[in-house]
Amino acid sequence: xxxxxxxxxxxxxxxxxxxxxxxxxxxxxxxxxxxxxxxxxxxxxxxxxxxxxxxxxxxxxxxxxxxxxxxxxxxxxxxxxxxxxxxxxxxxxxxxxxxxxxxxxxxxxxxxx
Amino acid sequence: xxxxxxxxxxxxxxxxxxxxxxxxxxxxxxxxxxxxxxxxxxxxxxxxxxxxxxxxxxxxxxxxxxxxxxxxxxxxxxxxxxxxxxxxxxxxxxxxxxxxxxxxxxxxxxxxxx
Numbered sequence: 001x002x003x004x005x006x007x008x009x010x011x012x013x014x015x016x017x018x019x020x021x022x023x024x025x026x027x028x029x030x031x032x033x034x035x036x037x038x039x040x041x042x043x044x045x046x047x048x049x050x051x052x053x054x055x056x057x058x059x060x061x062x063x064x065x066x067x068x069x070x071x072x073x074x075x076x077x078x079x080x081x082x083x084x085x086x087x088x089x090x091x092x093x094x095x096x097x098x099x100x101x102x103x104x105x106x107x108x109x110x111x112x113x
Numbered sequence: 114x115x116x117x118x119x120x121x122x123x124x125x126x127x128x129x130x131x132x133x134x135x136x137x138x139x140x141x142x143x144x145x146x147x148x149x150x151x152x153x154x155x156x157x158x159x160x161x162x163x164x165x166x167x168x169x170x171x172x173x174x175x176x177x178x179x180x181x182x183x184x185x186x187x188x189x190x191x192x193x194x195x196x197x198x199x200x201x202x203x204x205x206x207x208x209x210x211x212x213x214x215x216x217x218x219x220x221x222x223x224x225x226x227x
Contacts, residue, residue: 032214043205043218044156046114051214089155093214100146100158100171101207101216 002027004092006104014112019080021107023090024072030092033066033073034101038087047088048075077109085111115140115208117219125225126196133192134222136206141186144209146216147179151202159204162189196226 003026013019031052036044050057050064057064066073087108091101116139145162160168168181182190207216
């Protein structure tokens with residue numbers, strides 16, 4: 001089955017700086033890679049996703065890049081703000097769309113004022 | 114995205130008892146999933162709730178411990194049976210989005226077993 005590795009486990013950045021979180025996956029058949037943000041006491045919120053036919057996707061301050069050859073994908077957050085503080089999870093899913101997601105272990109992002 | 118609600122939002126239960134968690138979505142969806150998130154950990158898929166047939170369980174999860182119902186396309190339940198303190202977790206349901214792979218999560222049910 002799929003295995004997703006995520007690092008770092010904790011990331012502390014100054015407000016206004018950029019943050020990068022990296023994930024690798026093991027199943028070359030995986031073709032969909034979402035990122036979730038989870039705030040304390042809440043369920044995970046989908047913030048951006050990318051499919052295997054695309055190398056990069058951007059949504060305002062958030063971007064995701066995918067390298068299928070190396071089987072890794074990354075989340076980039078620019079101009080970080082205090083409300084970006086949360087736990088971020090990467091995930092992967094195989095083909096077919098009927099499968100559940102395999103999650104990374106999460107990154108606790110701390111934005112220092 | 115769909116609006117997903119879960120009941121209860123949290124509960125404290127005694128070991129040996131069972132708790133049924135409800136998941137309601139505001140639109141019809143084909144796929145619903147149940148995940149477990151142990152304290153400070155990531156999410157692990159328990160099972161896929163199939164409408165009109167038995168749920169499909171992941172390795173390490175069995176129907177006797179986590180029976181699932183899916184009576185229609187907007188509702189599902191997960192029961193945590195014969196609970197022990199190790200079952201203390203957040204239980205989350207998710208539903209597929211318009212793009213099949215996309216999944217949206219409910220707010221979760223926080224369970225503490227004493």
